[in-house]
Amino acid sequence: xxxxxxxxxxxxxxxxxxxxxxxxxxxxxxxxxxxxxxxxxxxxxxxxxxxxxxxxxxxxxxxxxxxxxxxxxxxxxxxxxxxxxxxxxxxxxxxxxxxxxxxxxxxxxxxxxxxxxxxxxxxxxxxxxxxxxxx
Numbered sequence: 001x002x003x004x005x006x007x008x009x010x011x012x013x014x015x016x017x018x019x020x021x022x023x024x025x026x027x028x029x030x031x032x033x034x035x036x037x038x039x040x041x042x043x044x045x046x047x048x049x050x051x052x053x054x055x056x057x058x059x060x061x062x063x064x065x066x067x068x069x070x071x072x073x074x075x076x077x078x079x080x081x082x083x084x085x086x087x088x089x090x091x092x093x094x095x096x097x098x099x100x101x102x103x104x105x106x107x108x109x110x111x112x113x114x115x116x117x118x119x120x121x122x123x124x125x126x127x128x129x130x131x132x133x134x135x
Contacts, residue, residue: 004052006051034057043072066078
């Protein structure tokens with residue numbers, strides 16, 4: 001079982017992304033529109049395998065959320081899905097995979113599978129694994 005915390009404040013994208021993720025075998029999705037609520041869950045021991053998130057969130061931006069989650073558990077993997085380029089460079093420096101909205105469903109699924117199966121997406125290991133897989 002792969003537990004995914006989906007953090008998305010726009011209901012359309014939350015429903016769409018949740019549907020795509022639940023098409024993957026063995027994936028259980030917990031949806032959050034508020035990053036503070038998701039952080040409380042992680043702090044209380046409800047630790048996901050993967051966090052799929054936007055960068056535009058209420059109360060904090062995606063880069064700050066990644067920092068806070070990584071301080072709790074640096075083994076949690078991330079996949080950022082956003083239409084906002086504002087925080088992309090900060091997130092790329094954290095070695096987190098980023099997909100821009102709108103995206104191709106096939107690319108989303110392929111990237112999610114790489115994050116899930118190959119362990120990429122943690123703060124320290126994305127680029128090495130992703131580049132090796134691309135060869």
